[in-house]
Amino acid sequence: MDDDKIIEARGIGYTYPDGTVAIEDAHFDLFKGERIAIVGPNGSGKSTLLKILSGLIKPTEGKIKFYGKEKIKEEEIRRKFGILLQNPDDVLFNVTVSEDLKFAPAQLAMPEKKFEEIFDYIVKLLELKNFLDKPPFRLSEGQKQRAAFASIITMMPEVIFLDEPFSSLDVITRKKIIDYINKLNENGVSIVTVLHDLQHVPFIADRVYLLNKKIVGEGEIREILGNADLLTENGMSIPPAVKIGMELGLNPLPITIDELIKKLNRWYTEK
Amino acid sequence: MVNVARTIKNIAGIFRDFIASEEFSYKNGYLQNVRADVKLVGIFMIIFLAITTNNLFFFACLIASAFFMALISKIRVKEYASRFYFIPFFSLIVVLPWLVLREGKPIYSFHGINFTYEGAIYVGTFFMRVVACVAILSLLLFTTKTSDLIYSLRKMRVPSTMVDIFVIIYRYTFTFLKELYSMLLGRESRTIVRKYSIKDAKMFIGNFMQRVLTKNENIYMAMKSKGFNGSFKVYKKEYGWNVHTISYIAFIFAMVCIWMMIRL
Numbered sequence: 001m002d003d004d005k006i007i008e009a010r011g012i013g014y015t016y017p018d019g020t021v022a023i024e025d026a027h028f029d030l031f032k033g034e035r036i037a038i039v040g041p042n043g044s045g046k047s048t049l050l051k052i053l054s055g056l057i058k059p060t061e062g063k064i065k066f067y068g069k070e071k072i073k074e075e076e077i078r079r080k081f082g083i084l085l086q087n088p089d090d091v092l093f094n095v096t097v098s099e100d101l102k103f104a105p106a107q108l109a110m111p112e113k114k115f116e117e118i119f120d121y122i123v124k125l126l127e128l129k130n131f132l133d134k135p136p137f138r139l140s141e142g143q144k145q146r147a148a149f150a151s152i153i154t155m156m157p158e159v160i161f162l163d164e165p166f167s168s169l170d171v172i173t174r175k176k177i178i179d180y181i182n183k184l185n186e187n188g189v190s191i192v193t194v195l196h197d198l199q200h201v202p203f204i205a206d207r208v209y210l211l212n213k214k215i216v217g218e219g220e221i222r223e224i225l226g227n228a229d230l231l232t233e234n235g236m237s238i239p240p241a242v243k244i245g246m247e248l249g250l251n252p253l254p255i256t257i258d259e260l261i262k263k264l265n266r267w268y269t270e271k
Numbered sequence: 272m273v274n275v276a277r278t279i280k281n282i283a284g285i286f287r288d289f290i291a292s293e294e295f296s297y298k299n300g301y302l303q304n305v306r307a308d309v310k311l312v313g314i315f316m317i318i319f320l321a322i323t324t325n326n327l328f329f330f331a332c333l334i335a336s337a338f339f340m341a342l343i344s345k346i347r348v349k350e351y352a353s354r355f356y357f358i359p360f361f362s363l364i365v366v367l368p369w370l371v372l373r374e375g376k377p378i379y380s381f382h383g384i385n386f387t388y389e390g391a392i393y394v395g396t397f398f399m400r401v402v403a404c405v406a407i408l409s410l411l412l413f414t415t416k417t418s419d420l421i422y423s424l425r426k427m428r429v430p431s432t433m434v435d436i437f438v439i440i441y442r443y444t445f446t447f448l449k450e451l452y453s454m455l456l457g458r459e460s461r462t463i464v465r466k467y468s469i470k471d472a473k474m475f476i477g478n479f480m481q482r483v484l485t486k487n488e489n490i491y492m493a494m495k496s497k498g499f500n501g502s503f504k505v506y507k508k509e510y511g512w513n514v515h516t517i518s519y520i521a522f523i524f525a526m527v528c529i530w531m532m533i534r535l
Binding site for chain 2: 089155
């Protein structure tokens, strides 16, 4: 099992130069093919932790191992990790969307033919064709988020880190991206997603870390999302399905609206 | 102060659009089909010719050719001119005092200030040269993708550090202008009482610098995450010879001939 371990972080802390503590004594494990969500309230250190886990910044405390090694060449990490930062404007730094999509594969010397295949697929999937030649600042927030996501996917990474990837997306595009991420996961790609909205967690993760400067909760999604006290104590709102389930005294608690509807249907039929 | 802020915002917007004009390179027009390396060499050759002559006819030929090439490159004249006019406009403001500073035959007098013929010729030549050079250089930037430019520069054995510096400046200028524009827009949207002081301006500049620095750090992080290791890499391009490239070379040759006739 340890051979499959991609990230092992222990006692991770990060303090900004002005003395602000972002994270204290956090731990994290990622195995090959896992889907993990890091959730927490605003300012809980989620994005900072994601940057540390993806090797973009070094923690000020603690140790982190990538593929079992404490010292690893940066190039090796960059080839395997794709990181979608929270603000698409930071990810789309080229003058046109098309150049942005080409940037990473060219830096990583990916064969052009392989790049073209994934490029055509992702452009079609995310309906990017009409704005490939546009400068990113002319796009809407949702279009930017789609383009930023595409620019990460063209790298064909082994691990994908996503920081609030659905914040500006409409329902249809969100579903398309979630389906695509899950398809990648079925092919062995590990997914680490930072979210503040717990409603999306069941669709994108199997395991959850609840962060509030420290790791305050960790476990299977049902275990964390169903723990109303833990969530409210840490400034998180309880997902609607869980809330309704609690009110109705359902056991086990539903964690998605679909689950809730199924349970209610069964309940009505039985009654 | 309000007007200054608004003017800066407008200038930032125009500059930003100028850099973003790369979007024209995706159209299937004349210059878009000319080999990028040939286009690069040709345009620099034309600029060399322009700075080594004072002939107004030559400048007029260059400007007319630039507009014609823009037209056949599917760039509408209005769009083309509106994206670069500000550079010659600023150069005109800078050079205008030479109308009176240059000694010579007076052509007009105003309260004892003489506008001289030599001054008018100097200003006219300078302005026309800037228009010609900027119009030609804009065509290169508007019709060539950044990756093609990088590849061509590398192919021409331009030192790697110079190419990387060029790309970084190009990208960071774009970010700088985008940020300046959005900050000024945000400020304008919350302006009710239009009263600013020098202190406001100083705070704004400080805040802006800090914001640009943070932005650039984030962008650098994103670049690093996409495999950037200090040197920009691009895919190899396969440039073939086509009728567009050959006719472009003929145009450059014609310009060299006109220049030589003028010089001789």
